[in-house]
Amino acid sequence: MVITRKVEFSASHVCRNPELSDAENQRLFGMAANPHGHGHNYVVEVSLRGDPDPVTGMVLDLKELKEILRREIVEPYDHRFLNYEVPPFDREVPTTENIARDIWRRLEPRFAGRTGQLHGVRVYETPDLYVDYFGELPCSA
Amino acid sequence: MFRVTRRYGFAASHRLHSIELSEDENRRLYGKCNNPYGHGHNYVVEVSARGPLDAVTGRAVDTALLDDLVRREVIAPFDHRNLNVEVAGFASVPPTSENLGYEICRRLKRNWKEVFPGEWPKLEKIRIGETPRNIFEIGADEIE
Numbered sequence: 001m002v003i004t005r006k007v008e009f010s011a012s013h014v015c016r017n018p019e020l021s022d023a024e025n026q027r028l029f030g031m032a033a034n035p036h037g038h039g040h041n042y043v044v045e046v047s048l049r050g051d052p053d054p055v056t057g058m059v060l061d062l063k064e065l066k067e068i069l070r071r072e073i074v075e076p077y078d079h080r081f082l083n084y085e086v087p088p089f090d091r092e093v094p095t096t097e098n099i100a101r102d103i104w105r106r107l108e109p110r111f112a113g114r115t116g117q118l119h120g121v122r123v124y125e126t127p128d129l130y131v132d133y134f135g136e137l138p139c140s141a
Numbered sequence: 142m143f144r145v146t147r148r149y150g151f152a153a154s155h156r157l158h159s160i161e162l163s164e165d166e167n168r169r170l171y172g173k174c175n176n177p178y179g180h181g182h183n184y185v186v187e188v189s190a191r192g193p194l195d196a197v198t199g200r201a202v203d204t205a206l207l208d209d210l211v212r213r214e215v216i217a218p219f220d221h222r223n224l225n226v227e228v229a230g231f232a233s234v235p236p237t238s239e240n241l242g243y244e245i246c247r248r249l250k251r252n253w254k255e256v257f258p259g260e261w262p263k264l265e266k267i268r269i270g271e272t273p274r275n276i277f278e279i280g281a282d283e284i285e
Contacts, residue, residue, distance in 0.1 A: 017197060026197050044185060093199035096145050115278075129204060132144040 002119055005048040007069045011086075012039035013094040020101075037081060043124040044073055044103060048116035060116035072106045083134035098123045099111050100133035108135070144199035144265060145187040149211055151220035154181035155236040158225075171235075179223065184238075186215065186245060192262030202262045210256045217238040238271045242279045245269065248267040250281055 015027045015032035025033040032038070046069060069079045080086050082094040092098050100123040111118045123128040156179035157171040167175045182229070188211055192201045218228060224236040234240050246267050253264050264281040271277075 015199075017199070020197070028203075042153075095195055095199040097145070097201050098199045100143070128148040130145070130146050133202070134142050139142040 001045050001051065001059060003116065004045050005062065005065050005069060006043060006045050007073055008041060008043050009084070010039060010041050011077055011080050011082050012037045013082040013089070014038070015093050015095060015124050017093055037083070040125050042077070042099070044069075045122040045124075046073075046103075046107065046118075047119040047122070048111065049119035050114075051114040053115055058110075058113060065116075066108050072110065073103055076106075096123050096129060096131040097133070099123050099125075100131045103131050105136060119124050142191060143194060143206065144191045145200075145202040145205055145207075145262070147189050147207055147211070148159050149186045149188070149216055150183060151186070151216050152181060152183050153219050153224050154179045155220050155224040156180070156233050157237060160233060161281070164214055179225065182271050184219075184241070185273075186211070187268040188249065189265045189267070190257075190262040191265045193279065206256050210249065210252060215245050238269050239279045241257050242267060242269045242277045243284055246279045246281060246284050250284065 013032075014037040015037065015089040016035070017028075022033075040049075046065075048060055048065070050057055073093070074088055082089040082099075084090070086092070086094075088102060089098070100121050103123065104118065104121045107121070108118050121133045122130055123133075145246065156176070157174040158167050159170070190202045190207065196199055206261075222228060224231045224241070226232075228236070228244075229242055231240070232281065249264055249267065266277055266278060266280045268278045
């Protein structure tokens, strides 16, 4: 069984690779490379896979899941400029892909040894663009 | 593994009618979707591609390239059109969302390598919603 909980945060970012020229960044990232940054209302869906506990009937207590997502995602990300305030985006371009992977890395240890294992992280940058990340699996998996 | 999904929309009219069936059978099968002058929908199309991260850009899919491909192959020919009359293929095949999904997937698959010549990203699937309540999903592997 897969259960999913959604959280939101608002943040600003700029997509530039410092090793590339301005023209190259503009070509690769378009308006997302504008130097002073811009922002989004991000929506994150976190999915856990597992069997319901036979006593509680729950894969994971949703109150606890809510608290984990608040602490690991909302707390560090909400109302921040990702490039300046949220590592690893001081050295990684805060693309939707890299944000999804960073959130996965923050969350995965929190569910180690639990009945509900992290299954997927979906990050919506806008309602028209989202990325699913399923961990360090080969792309053919 | 990353899956990147982009959402697009187009508005089009259609009429469900099979040339294999009689007038009565069409009416019975498709109901109001068979009304003679057709009707329309705001279609929503999601296109998903998968691949590893590009080390330079931090992205798995160049969405500007994907947008160009989808706009050229799907949005431009379908948007504000009568599908039965103006989109090749739907003169003889009823433009159900199933068949629309197959057609969209075929068009993207046929032109994919021209836009994304490397091993990655690969087209994974498309989803088409005729209305927010009817959604059809087709894996790129399901068609030729």
